Amino acid sequence: MDVELIAVSAEDKLVLANLMQLYLHDFSELDARDLSPHGTFDYPWLDSYFTSSDREAYLIRIGARPAGFALARCDVEGDDGAWNVSEFFVVRRHRRRGVARDAARLLFQQHPGTWTLSYLHHNAPAARLWPAVAVAVSGGAVHRVEEHPPTVPAPKSRLRFEVLPSK
Numbered sequence: 001m002d003v004e005l006i007a008v009s010a011e012d013k014l015v016l017a018n019l020m021q022l023y024l025h026d027f028s029e030l031d032a033r034d035l036s037p038h039g040t041f042d043y044p045w046l047d048s049y050f051t052s053s054d055r056e057a058y059l060i061r062i063g064a065r066p067a068g069f070a071l072a073r074c075d076v077e078g079d080d081g082a083w084n085v086s087e088f089f090v091v092r093r094h095r096r097r098g099v100a101r102d103a104a105r106l107l108f109q110q111h112p113g114t115w116t117l118s119y120l121h122h123n124a125p126a127a128r129l130w131p132a133v134a135v136a137v138s139g140g141a142v143h144r145v146e147e148h149p150p151t152v153p154a155p156k157s158r159l160r161f162e163v164l165p166s167k
């Protein structure tokens, strides 16, 4: 499977906005978020990925067609200089074929060094995907912090790891 990771240009912002709706619809099964009165899901941070130098948006493409996206931001929650996977999505048509695994590696290689990411424990695909990918790109040293209610709405894990160049 030829997976490409392409920085989203301002002209392709609508492509990202469209895919974001599919992602948020999937996520609404996990966090019970509601639709707006217009029948869409709100995502107030989309513009910031086109205006802030510490945020990056990528389209995942297969055969020149959109197949998902990856959003990343730098230095969140006091992680000095670390990059964080803020949102990550593969369309249903292409799931379970290693697309997320390949795209995540391409994403991490944009910024070798410290990365963090979080996932909900009841998001079964993410809960299997991320620990395995983190081990693969870091050579094994993955720091994991669990959070549980009432601190957070649902159990989640946060991973922190060092991405080696070309892993």
Ligand SMILES: CC(C)(COP(=O)(O)OP(=O)(O)OC[C@H]1O[C@@H](n2cnc3c(N)ncnc32)[C@H](O)[C@@H]1OP(=O)(O)O)[C@@H](O)C(=O)NCCC(=O)NCCS
Binding pocket: 023, 026, 027, 087, 088, 089, 090, 091, 094, 095, 096, 097, 098, 099, 100, 101, 102, 118, 119, 120, 123, 124, 125, 126, 128, 129, 130, 132
């Ligand atoms: C999570 C997601 C990105 C996985 O994408 P994908 O391209 O299907 O994942 P891959 O095919 O690369 O799978 C890699 C590994 O992840 C795990 N995995 C992926 N989907 C899974 C599923 N439905 N059930 C259990 N494990 C799964 C498996 O360990 C898999 O390896 P294997 O196929 O060799 O068993 C995709 O399901 C998605 O976009 N979900 C909705 C949005 C989301 O939850 N994003 C993550 C937020 S933290």
